[in-house]
Amino acid sequence: MTYFCLKCYKPFDENTTRYRIKSPQSRFVGFVHKSCYSEYTDKPLPKKRKDVKLTPLFSGGGQENGLRSGTLPTALCVGFGQAVELIENERIKTTKKIKNLKNIFLKILEKKKINYILNGRNTVDHNINITLLDNKNEFLFSKLDDISLSAGSACGSGSGEPSYVLKEIGLNKNKANSTLRIGIGKKNTEKEIRYCALKISKILSNFN
Secondary structure (H helix, E strand, O other), rough: OEEEEEEEEOOOOEEEEOOOOOOOOHHHHEEEEEHHHHHHOOOOOOOOOOOOOOOOOOOOOOOOOOOOOOOOHHHHHHHHHHHHHHHHHHHHHHHHHHHHHHHHHHHHHHOOOOEEEEEEOOOOOOOEEEEEOOHHHHHHHOOOOOOOOEEOHHOOOOOOOOOOOHHHHOOOOOHOEEEEEEEEOOOOEEEEEHHEEEEEHHHHHHHH
């Protein structure tokens, strides 16, 4: 998408709230949205490109270089910078850990003969989008009383409809309704991942 926008001389606006890109320039990104909670802190930071004029979404005092009204707490901004520095220093170690946890999760499903499809290509390891072919999400969620999973994005919560993204990649309604998003963070342990995979496998085995 970024490549096509570049060919049309249109800047691409990318929301990186849930992940961190290494080099926006190498991906032809025109704008990047970033929230600190994805870096284990809790404050968004506005950053303005000098060559593009942005129109504020709401009016006010014109602080933060005219991007928004109100000011951001300096201490939290500094905390965000420190969080990014720590993440960069730990990136290789954390990436390897999360990839290993993902592999453990999938191997347990395979060992328990759970039929599944991994959705997407060139995906990130910390966000597993998986279709459990012998599953109905309503039944699975009713049994997962101590594990937090998602059937879609926060944007579509409460709608009761399958994710339009899943429809666009070719999943029918039944498969979309059997699809989960499983997030793995740096603080997750192998014990937790094994427990999650084994519990899901047991529930699905009883369901069938």
